[in-house]
Amino acid sequence: MRDFSYLRATSTDAARQAAALPGAMLLAGGTTLIDLAKCGVAEPDTLVDITHLKGLDRIDVSERGATIGALAKMGHVADHADIKSRFPAISEALWQAASAQIRNMATIGGNLMQRTRCPYFRDPANFSACNKRVPGSGCSAIGGVTRGHAVLGTSDACIAMYPGDLATALVAFDATVHLGDRRILVDDFFLLPGTTPDREHAIEPGEVITAIEIPGSAAARRSTYLKIRDRQSYEFAAASAAVGIEFEADGRTIRDLRVALGGVATKPWRARAVEAALKGKVLDPETVRAASLLAVEGAVDHGANHYKIELAPRVVARAILKLGETA
Amino acid sequence: MTVHTRHGDALDGALAQALGGRLSRVDGPAKITGAAKYAVEQQLEGLAYAVLVESTIASGKVRAIDTVQAEAAPGVLQVLTPDTIISLRTASDWFGTPPPDKPYCPLARDITFSGQHVAAVVAETFEQAVAAAALVKVSYDETPSIVDLSDGKAGDGIPIDAMTKEWGDAPAAFAAAPVRICAAYNTPREYQAPMEPHGLVARWEGDHLTVWEPSQWLDGMARTYAEWFEVPFENVRLVSPYIGGGFGSKALALSHGAVAASAAKMLGRPVKLVMTRQQTFTGYGGRAATRQTVTIGADRDGMIQSIVHRGVNETSIDGMWVEPLGSVTSIMYATPNFSSRQNVVRVNSVVPGAMRAPGENPSAFGIESAIDELAYVVGIDPLEIRLRNYAEQDPHAKKAWSTRQLREAFAAGAERFGWARRSPEPRSMRDGNQLIGWGVAAGTYPVRRAYGEAVVRILADGSVEVESSSIDMGQGTYTILAQTAAETVGVPADDVVVKLGDSRFARAGVSGGSRLAGVMTGAVHKAATSALDQLVGLAISDPRSPFHALQANTLVVAKGRIGSPRGDGPDVSIAELLKSVGRDRIEATGDTMPANSTAEDRYKNYTTIAMALPHTEGDYSRYSWCAHFIEVRVDEDFGTVRVSRVVSALDSGRLYNPKLAESQWKGGIIMGIGQALLEEGIMDRRHGRIVNNNLADYLVPTNADIPDIEVISVGIPDPHSSALGGKGVGELGIVGVAPAIANAVFHATGKRVRDLPITLEKLI
Numbered sequence A: 001m002r003d004f005s006y007l008r009a010t011s012t013d014a015a016r017q018a019a020a021l022p023g024a025m026l027l028a029g030g031t032t033l034i035d036l037a038k039c040g041v042a043e044p045d046t047l048v049d050i051t052h053l054k055g056l057d058r059i060d061v062s063e064r065g066a067t068i069g070a071l072a073k074m075g076h077v078a079d080h081a082d083i084k085s086r087f088p089a090i091s092e093a094l095w096q097a098a099s100a101q102i103r104n105m106a107t108i109g110g111n112l113m114q115r116t117r118c119p120y121f122r123d124p125a126n127f128s129a130c131n132k133r134v135p136g137s138g139c140s141a142i143g144g145v146t147r148g149h150a151v152l153g154t155s156d157a158c159i160a161m162y163p164g165d166l167a168t169a170l171v172a173f174d175a176t177v178h179l180g181d182r183r184i185l186v187d188d189f190f191l192l193p194g195t196t197p198d199r200e201h202a203i204e205p206g207e208v209i210t211a212i213e214i215p216g217s218a219a220a221r222r223s224t225y226l227k228i229r230d231r232q233s234y235e236f237a238a239a240s241a242a243v244g245i246e247f248e249a250d251g252r253t254i255r256d257l258r259v260a261l262g263g264v265a266t267k268p269w270r271a272r273a274v275e276a277a278l279k280g281k282v283l284d285p286e287t288v289r290a291a292s293l294l295a296v297e298g299a300v301d302h303g304a305n306h307y308k309i310e311l312a313p314r315v316v317a318r319a320i321l322k323l324g325e326t327a
Numbered sequence B: 001m002t003v004h005t006r007h008g009d010a011l012d013g014a015l016a017q018a019l020g021g022r023l024s025r026v027d028g029p030a031k032i033t034g035a036a037k038y039a040v041e042q043q044l045e046g047l048a049y050a051v052l053v054e055s056t057i058a059s060g061k062v063r064a065i066d067t068v069q070a071e072a073a074p075g076v077l078q079v080l081t082p083d084t085i086i087s088l089r090t091a092s093d094w095f096g097t098p099p100p101d102k103p104y105c106p107l108a109r110d111i112t113f114s115g116q117h118v119a120a121v122v123a124e125t126f127e128q129a130v131a132a133a134a135l136v137k138v139s140y141d142e143t144p145s146i147v148d149l150s151d152g153k154a155g156d157g158i159p160i161d162a163m164t165k166e167w168g169d170a171p172a173a174f175a176a177a178p179v180r181i182c183a184a185y186n187t188p189r190e191y192q193a194p195m196e197p198h199g200l201v202a203r204w205e206g207d208h209l210t211v212w213e214p215s216q217w218l219d220g221m222a223r224t225y226a227e228w229f230e231v232p233f234e235n236v237r238l239v240s241p242y243i244g245g246g247f248g249s250k251a252l253a254l255s256h257g258a259v260a261a262s263a264a265k266m267l268g269r270p271v272k273l274v275m276t277r278q279q280t281f282t283g284y285g286g287r288a289a290t291r292q293t294v295t296i297g298a299d300r301d302g303m304i305q306s307i308v309h310r311g312v313n314e315t316s317i318d319g320m321w322v323e324p325l326g327s328v329t330s331i332m333y334a335t336p337n338f339s340s341r342q343n344v345v346r347v348n349s350v351v352p353g354a355m356r357a358p359g360e361n362p363s364a365f366g367i368e369s370a371i372d373e374l375a376y377v378v379g380i381d382p383l384e385i386r387l388r389n390y391a392e393q394d395p396h397a398k399k400a401w402s403t404r405q406l407r408e409a410f411a412a413g414a415e416r417f418g419w420a421r422r423s424p425e426p427r428s429m430r431d432g433n434q435l436i437g438w439g440v441a442a443g444t445y446p447v448r449r450a451y452g453e454a455v456v457r458i459l460a461d462g463s464v465e466v467e468s469s470s471i472d473m474g475q476g477t478y479t480i481l482a483q484t485a486a487e488t489v490g491v492p493a494d495d496v497v498v499k500l501g502d503s504r505f506a507r508a509g510v511s512g513g514s515r516l517a518g519v520m521t522g523a524v525h526k527a528a529t530s531a532l533d534q535l536v537g538l539a540i541s542d543p544r545s546p547f548h549a550l551q552a553n554t555l556v557v558a559k560g561r562i563g564s565p566r567g568d569g570p571d572v573s574i575a576e577l578l579k580s581v582g583r584d585r586i587e588a589t590g591d592t593m594p595a596n597s598t599a600e601d602r603y604k605n606y607t608t609i610a611m612a613l614p615h616t617e618g619d620y621s622r623y624s625w626c627a628h629f630i631e632v633r634v635d636e637d638f639g640t641v642r643v644s645r646v647v648s649a650l651d652s653g654r655l656y657n658p659k660l661a662e663s664q665w666k667g668g669i670i671m672g673i674g675q676a677l678l679e680e681g682i683m684d685r686r687h688g689r690i691v692n693n694n695l696a697d698y699l700v701p702t703n704a705d706i707p708d709i710e711v712i713s714v715g716i717p718d719p720h721s722s723a724l725g726g727k728g729v730g731e732l733g734i735v736g737v738a739p740a741i742a743n744a745v746f747h748a749t750g751k752r753v754r755d756l757p758i759t760l761e762k763l764i
């Protein structure tokens, strides 16, 4: 860790200006950033602390949807009564993430921006090759330890998995990110690695996430987040699924379905093929299992992460069937 | 038999104070309130901070170390390299074997593993040292490395003849047996992962060195420092009042300690060095990876005729670690024919070390899985087959067990668990998507015995003080020694102050191998008895004593008061008596060394492990025993294994404090659950480096992974094992947990997993 200066932003505009300067980084809960600074990955010259900005931690929920301020804490959002009733998948994605201590510190804006857990990315002293850290340096993961790496959305340059849970639920329900006045779909906010894995988000220097907005829907109201992992708590997903469902009046025919995968892709992964295959169908286990296989169409493994290709469709199917049971 | 539930401390209070009572940890409040000061929390005048630089290759030579930039960095006081650090002498090993007369350098030129210390930076602040350490540039001439046991270059290794155990004709009996099974069992590199990382504060005053360092063995580590720096043993003081977990990893002075103490000497200032969490994965050794093949020949009734066992563990390129893999194999079951041999293979790793039940733990994974496999082949209940092959005496030593309550453990555990309701077929129990499996396995750990020393003082206010250089790393030494002194002298435990963790106190051997409680309760009992004798002697014979006229030949001390056995005559407090006879204290030193021991014997006893008494010495073979009954739920789609129920019955002999013993057993069981399902050092084979070297990626169980654990004590006092009848507690609990879980997983799924940990991809 090297010396840096600390600046406490007094307004969102001031934060934007300060963050636009080279070497500046926004500091929210610090649970990702301080960790990466200790690993020698983040080397900010200036930390722009936005945690004292007023009004950015609001949680507004109405019939039309939810708007969650970027500084709202993960724990608060998870426990919010209206989020729990209207967007159960959002609450479940949050309370199953990290630990209680981290959820009390970490913010929604910071959560979207969390970085990959790729061990090579996190250890510059031992592994100099990492295209995400140093463009053009190569990828240490390919040919190495890949158990936690992505099977969807990978490129020759990078196979790092996006580890966040919340964003997986957000893409399922067409949420948007507010960057001040600019709005962008969460799905578009996250970029595929392609040849530029160093560029992870459609955010420009000096832009600040101010809120996320999730449109209300019947599917969001009947939704769940199923997270499968090696350890029961305090652990990233081996594979997860955010699923929301709306039935026709008969209570069996699927009118609307939302499916997104976590833990298996380079970005939060909307599984539209599964949605399309099941919309209009009557929910039954065989059909659901067959359609869920479409979730991993085009998946490519790197040996040790092969199990994710088997696991992800099963997680999707279980989540859909579980929502069906409550119909 | 007593059944204690997880939450039972209802007996706290007066009853709890006696030996055998459920007294809560006396060090608990200090730890919970933060008042307990750990070793590296010493704030010393002029403290400087050292940070290690580690090798990034696994094999080769350091070509050059460029320190120019680091030296110029703000706050830097010195940069230590193999060329600039002072030369030390090689110290003896823990057996006290005289070392080769050659220099020792804790910073390496020859690299034998990734993460080896090559340099260190010392600066005014910790942050400055961290920043400057990143500026040290090390270049290497790299050579190919041997990654692990499966590396083609690893070879068969070195046979360790001392590990060979053979009787009968095992290969012939195997060939002749009607039922034969043979399987290979592997355990990965595992790490102790104590909450408190390794580190120290070192200060020199002239040729006197004080080291504040978490330690499982003050006298042993003081000896090593003394030998490194060629100063008399008495000149080194180790201070370690609290230890945030050791699990075997804090028993020896390690190279980082030599670096910090050298830096302090060179600078003339106290130096603090704490490993980063990442460094704790390579700065010292975890449990060695192991491979075993277990071959069992049996008759159709499941009676074992022959066991042939071959084991291999990894060690480092220039260090030797033997993980005794035949230790449980050779004693658990009666067999007329037996053969166990072991090799050790050199790989480019830090030398592995002791981790909770070294040897017994992986050994039990092999034999306790194999006998389960045999049970299914012959169609006999896994509990029944263990009883059929019950060893009535030590099959290897051919001696009677001192006590072996294993049959009682099987019976008590099976009863509480409801084993009789088990449906024998694999995959025959389920709850929705969850396949349910029940598994059983036994565990054992030898009773390691040694000698100890303690000082007991009765002070003017009637309170009692106990001093010993032994330690408490959470197992409850403070508490049980207070109970021992309290009971022996006749005062409430609340009136006893126990002082541990300073090598200036009465000496003690290593706190490892589950021996400390047995050793130290004996020593404290002896010292306290002699203090009590002095007290009573004074009361009877001193003309100023109120008891003088009584002409009694003994007196009774209870609850801090002295009276006559019949209750007639005076009744005074200890404080009043001491005042009346004009004494401000009574002091007694007690040790359990043989009467004719020389000063040299004592030094050797406390600073090496060479004088430990074999557990099969004399007429008896001494072990602790346990039986684990475990239920797992395996999601048939996801392959995730969750332990949903544990009932364990354990024989640790007499329990000095059941609450603390249960807590240690449960801790061992929890660690066993981690070993079975989660823990594994994951290697980048190209770099020979463990990549999950942090607590987010090296998974240990969380509360959510741990079900209700019921432990049942089936022990009886064992007079052959220790002065007061206890056997080992701390390591026993983990032994047998992993095979019980693997056996339960087989019962649930029909899949036998022989490679730990049992992760979801192995079942999916």
Ligand SMILES: Cc1cc2nc3c(=O)[nH]c(=O)nc-3n(C[C@H](O)[C@H](O)[C@H](O)COP(=O)(O)OP(=O)(O)OC[C@H]3O[C@@H](n4cnc5c(N)ncnc54)[C@H](O)[C@@H]3O)c2cc1C
Residues within 6 Å of the ligand: A025, A026, A027, A028, A029, A030, A031, A032, A033, A034, A035, A050, A070, A074, A096, A097, A098, A099, A102, A105, A106, A107, A108, A109, A110, A111, A112, A113, A114, A163, A164, A165, A166, A207, A208, A209, A210, A234, A235, A236, A237, B696
């Ligand atoms: C051990 C561990 C386990 C974890 N497990 C999980 C898990 O299971 N699931 C999961 O989803 N997450 C998990 N996390 C990640 C955790 O959720 C994130 O660290 C956290 O949400 C980040 O929020 P923060 O406020 O602390 O962000 P910070 O660390 O303050 O910031 C993170 C990044 O976001 C940027 N940033 C912050 N706020 C804004 C803003 N308003 N606009 C633009 N940029 C911004 C910062 O500049 C920085 O680059 C885990 C983390 C740890 C350390």
Ligand code: SF4
Residues within 6 Å of the ligand: A116, A118, A119, A120, A121, A129, A130, A131, A132, A133, A138, A139, A140, A141, A142, A157, A158, A159, A160, A197
């Ligand atoms: S997978 Fe991506 S993050 Fe990991 S080493 Fe390769 S380029 Fe870097």
